[in-house]
Amino acid sequence: MESIRKQLCKYGKLVLQKNLAAGPGGNISARDGDFVYLSPSGFALDEIKESHWVKINLKTGKQYGSLRPSCEISMHLGCYLARPDINAVIHTHPPVTLGLISAGVELKPFYPDFVAILGREIPVVEYVIPAGEEIRQAVVEQIKKYNVVLLKNHGAVCVGATLKEAFSRAWMTEETSKMQAIGMMVGKIRYFTEEEIKGIENLEAEDYRKALLKKLK
Numbered sequence: 001m002e003s004i005r006k007q008l009c010k011y012g013k014l015v016l017q018k019n020l021a022a023g024p025g026g027n028i029s030a031r032d033g034d035f036v037y038l039s040p041s042g043f044a045l046d047e048i049k050e051s052h053w054v055k056i057n058l059k060t061g062k063q064y065g066s067l068r069p070s071c072e073i074s075m076h077l078g079c080y081l082a083r084p085d086i087n088a089v090i091h092t093h094p095p096v097t098l099g100l101i102s103a104g105v106e107l108k109p110f111y112p113d114f115v116a117i118l119g120r121e122i123p124v125v126e127y128v129i130p131a132g133e134e135i136r137q138a139v140v141e142q143i144k145k146y147n148v149v150l151l152k153n154h155g156a157v158c159v160g161a162t163l164k165e166a167f168s169r170a171w172m173t174e175e176t177s178k179m180q181a182i183g184m185m186v187g188k189i190r191y192f193t194e195e196e197i198k199g200i201e202n203l204e205a206e207d208y209r210k211a212l213l214k215k216l217k
Helices: 004-017 073-082 095-102 112-118 133-143 163-186 194-201 204-213
Strands: 027-032 035-038 054-057 088-092 148-151 155-160
Touching (some): 004 027, 004 035, 035 073, 073 133, 088 163, 148 163, 155 163
Antiparallel strands (some): 027 088, 035 054, 148 155
């Protein structure tokens, strides 16, 4: 099994490869027992080496190493403390998603993967100053109930039992935004009904796919 630092390097690179952030934007972390490994401040996610990830004691907040962690540290730790099933947090600045939600457009389910992977709805949090207690409280309040939270004029926060699951949600959120934007430009999207959403939630095949995303590799 890959080390947690190696996994973080892999998914950090994927965040930029899939255009979910640019430059030093975005930050990711993973939990290993009582410790969290978080991206360092000032680094593009594809520049981070295995030794760069900042180790933090989740219970005490103690930080190890010489590098400074991302300024969103409080938000990351808050997510882990709110839900023991979360082992990865990925915060991105996805361009199409950011454009839509900042224009007042919400993402709604209109295809099966939305419901199966992202959930039946995705909350949008009004803009708050990044990097402080206010954004921690706003995100954690929603993360208690959802796996994807959108931040108006800022970005997205996706969580998962593994980095694979959190990343899949981050990538799918942006792809959903692209599809929804195109649909809105050329016509009127038919969103799923409550009955259709329940039908997808009850599919055994989707349970199997979701279980695979929770595996470490």
